[in-house]
Amino acid sequence: MIFxxxxxxxxxxxxxxxxxxxxxLLVSRWEKRVYNYLLRLTANREDALDLTQDxxxxxxxxxxxLDDGARFAPWLxxxxxxxxxxxxxxxxxxxxxxxxxxxxxxTGITVGGSSVFPIELSLAVASALERLTPEQREAVTLKIYQxxxxxxxxxxxxxxVSTVKSRLYTALxxxxxxxxxxxxxxxx
Amino acid sequence: MSCSPFDLKDYFFQELGGAERKEVEAHVHACQTxxxxxxxxxxxGTTLLSLREEEIPRRIAFVSDQIFEPSPWRRWxxxxxxxxxxxxxxxxxxxxxxxxxxxxxxxxxxxQVRLVQVPAVETAQAQTVSDAAIQARIEQAAxxxxxxxxxxxxxxxxxxxxxxxxxxxxxxxxxRREQARTVAALxxxxxxQPAGEAK
Numbered sequence: 022m023i024f025x026x027x028x029x030x031x032x033x034x035x036x037x038x039x040x041x042x043x044x045x046l047l048v049s050r051w052e053k054r055v056y057n058y059l060l061r062l063t064a065n066r067e068d069a070l071d072l073t074q075d076x077x078x079x080x081x082x083x084x085x086x087l088d089d090g091a092r093f094a095p096w097l098x099x100x101x102x103x104x105x106x107x108x109x110x111x112x113x114x115x116x117x118x119x120x121x122x123x124x125x126x127x128t129g130i131t132v133g134g135s136s137v138f139p140i141e142l143s144l145a146v147a148s149a150l151e152r153l154t155p156e157q158r159e160a161v162t163l164k165i166y167q168x169x170x171x172x173x174x175x176x177x178x179x180x181x182v183s184t185v186k187s188r189l190y191t192a193l194x195x196x197x198x199x200x201x202x203x204x205x206x207x208x209x
Numbered sequence: 210m211s212c213s214p215f216d217l218k219d220y221f222f223q224e225l226g227g228a229e230r231k232e233v234e235a236h237v238h239a240c241q242t243x244x245x246x247x248x249x250x251x252x253x254g255t256t257l258l259s260l261r262e263e264e265i266p267r268r269i270a271f272v273s274d275q276i277f278e279p280s281p282w283r284r285w286x287x288x289x290x291x292x293x294x295x296x297x298x299x300x301x302x303x304x305x306x307x308x309x310x311x312x313x314x315x316x317x318x319x320x321q322v323r324l325v326q327v328p329a330v331e332t333a334q335a336q337t338v339s340d341a342a343i344q345a346r347i348e349q350a351a352x353x354x355x356x357x358x359x360x361x362x363x364x365x366x367x368x369x370x371x372x373x374x375x376x377x378x379x380x381x382x383x384x385r386r387e388q389a390r391t392v393a394a395l396x397x398x399x400x401x402q403p404a405g406e407a408k
Contacts, residue, residue: 070265
């Protein structure tokens with residue numbers, strides 16, 4: 022457990038009063054998590070990095086609208102979700118966003134043709150995640166990798182908790198099947 | 210198919226309360242099917258977590274730009290309108306001010322007239338006492354002024370009397386001298402012409 026001398030709530034209050042350094046400290050605490058979340062959604066490092074910058078810029082501009090500092094994480098991820106899907110719409114304006122798989126889902130997360138996850142296990146997991154629908158993959162990302170509660174996920178995704186659970190549990194069943202051969206070989 | 214009293218996935222994702230968790234744990238301890246199902250979920254979760262997070266390629270940092278920074282007044286105003294609680298307080302303040310202005314602008318009710326009459330009597334009494342004192346002071350001042358004027362007039366009359374006595378004495382002296390001349394003229398006849406002038 023990491024001890025933090027200054028809590029996020031204090032930084033948010035200071036940043037809301039125009040303290041840029043406080044916001045930079047807040048960014049340094051959250052940028053890696055937001056970047057990896059967006060990396061799972063976009064499957065592209067450059068897009069994920071650009072979106073992460075946009076997310077924090079938008080967060081700084083709207084920080085005064087955040088009433089409860091304890092809700093910062095879902096609020097920030099809600100911005101990230103919106104920014105990612107806004108980018109998907111711009112790139113594929115005539116398609117239904119709900120049916121859109123993120124870019125580069127066929128060959129894993131790649132930049133310039135190089136694989137992001139070199140080891141076998143990572144490839145297998147990445148491959149299994151790619152077979153999910155974007156909504157299922159996002160639900161798994163928010164729950165497994167980001168550790169949000171169902172209520173927070175519902176807030177981020179702007180949908181009922183029942184929908185969140187449905188997406189996540191369906192994805193989990195699919196992942197169990199996909200990863201069963203690897204698990205049977207004792208990879209853990 | 211799980212026969213657990215609560216969904217094993219909810220248990221696995223730590224979305225159950227304390228009592229519910231204990232129920233599931235007791236059931237899993239006794240039910241081999243559910244225990245195996247839970248183990249599969251745990252294994253899948255562990256496998257998924259083997260996908261490590263990446264470091265961000267470039268750190269993000271913002272710099273303060275005074276040109277684009279909103280002024281403190283604009284920040285306050287923006288914060289005011291963006292916060293429902295502050296807006297509510299502002300509206301309540303305006304309503305209170307409107308009530309005070311309305312109350313002050315209304316004509317005084319009848320009860321207030323009666324309340325005003327009581328202090329009015331006291332004020333009249335206080336004013337009567339004050340007038341009496343003022344009247345006494347005026348009379349004292351008038352007496353002093355009359356006395357001083359009387360004294361001055363008495364002095365003037367005395368001086369005038371003295372002057373009149375002197376004038377009367379002079380007149381008396383003049384009358385007596387004229388009378389003496391008349392008596393002398395009768396005794397010695399008309400005046401004679403000088404010798405040279407008879408020629």
